[in-house]
Amino acid sequence: MNTDSQKKRHTFIIPDIHADERLDQALARLMPEYSRTQIKDWLDSGSILINGLAAKGKTRIKGGETVTAEIPVITRPHWEAQPIPLNIVHEDDALILVNKPAGLVVHPGAGNQDRTLMNALLHHDPALQALPRAGILHRLDKDTSGLLIIAKTAAALKHLSLQLKKRSLLREYQAIVYGTMISGGSVDAPIDRHPLQRKRMAVIDTGKSAVTHYRIAEKFRAHTRLKIRLETGRTHQIRVHMAYIRHPIVGDAVYGGRIQLAKGLSEQLITALRQFKRQALHAFALGLTHPDTEEFMRWEIDLPEDMNHLIQVLREDLNRNAP
Structure with a gap:
């Protein structure tokens, strides 16, 4: 992995169709590979000039202005492409949908410099090296399985990131939790880094807004x-x-603590619970507005084998004790 500082020069004419728009809004459309925040920062710093002069983002444009941008760029880390099998659910010119198995880390980092989903994606499509995080839009924990979306172009990444920000991207999971819940509901409780245990997160009053909706499936x-x-x-x-x-998730040693064994459980179920070594959490459905077609698309996948086995043993335990 290596990085190099450099500058990238852009020069172009603003088309007349953008007349009377705010400058920052027009530039966001004309430079889709950059975020609006980046464009604002570059306007403020004088890295982007209009007809050779500094200008504010709120300036109304007439069309025909010359844009000159000397943008400082940090070349993104060059991660190694590795031939790791991928379970691709869908792929087109704009995006890839992957079913990530439990145990696979999404991004390289401390303790996981390679053999990650990112390394596998770069082997599958080397052009992803040009995108931040190889186009990976969101993440799943190492031991959470299921659907992940990857953008293949800068425009698609921007489009999908906006859906994520506006909370219009549909992400649904299945989980097996301890305890018999009476009804579904929502948890609206802010989350931030645990003040003492820095590898953990916690509900903290000063944390970032976090909302989770749940309903009973079985x-x-x-x-x-x-x-x-x-x-x-x-x-x-x-x-x-x-x-x-x-109601912690079964198998979650970080947030669930020790295995909870209720009275009267079958030996088969006790064994299954003890052998389940990861959180019983699976991202089974994902929906989005396609960046190119503007069509809403939804995908749904089956539960992985380990969760299906645990559910089957739970059903057998229930039936064994049925009146």
Whole structure:
């Protein structure tokens, strides 16, 4: 991995169709590979000139102005492409949808410099090296399985990121939690880094807004299968919120603590719970407005084998004790 500082020069004429628009809005359309925040910063610093002069973002343009931009750029880290199998659910010119298995880390980082989803994507499509995070729009924890969306172009990444920001991107999960829940509901509790245990997140009054909606999919004797929809996407959000309402996710050693064994569970179920070594959480559905066609698309995938097995044992335990 290496990075180099350099400058990129842009020179172009603003088309007349943008007449009477704000300068920052027009530039956002004409420079889709950059965020509006970046463009504002460059206007403020004088890195973008209009007809050779500094200008404010709120300036109304007439059309025909010459834009000259000397933009400082940090070349993105060059990560190694590695031939790691990918379960691709959908791919087109704008995006890739991947079913990530439990145990696969999404981004390289401390302790995981390679063998990640990003390394696999760069092998699948080397052009992704030009995009931030190889176009990966959001993330799943290492031991959470399921659907992830990857943008293949700068325009698609910007379009999808805006959907994520506006909370119009649909992300649905299934989870198996401890305890028999009575009804569905929502958790609206802010999340931030734990003040003492920095690798953990926690519900904190001064944290960032976090909203999780859940409904009951199936009840067992001492467990519940939930369908969960994220409204926001904070780190570890579902795991933190479920633990916060005292229904931690089965297998979550970080937020769930020790295995909870209710009285009367079958030996088969006790064994299955002890052998389940990751959080029973799976991103099973994802919906979005396609960046190119503007059509709403939704995908849904099956639960992984380990969760299906656990559910089957939970059902057998329930039936064994049925009157």
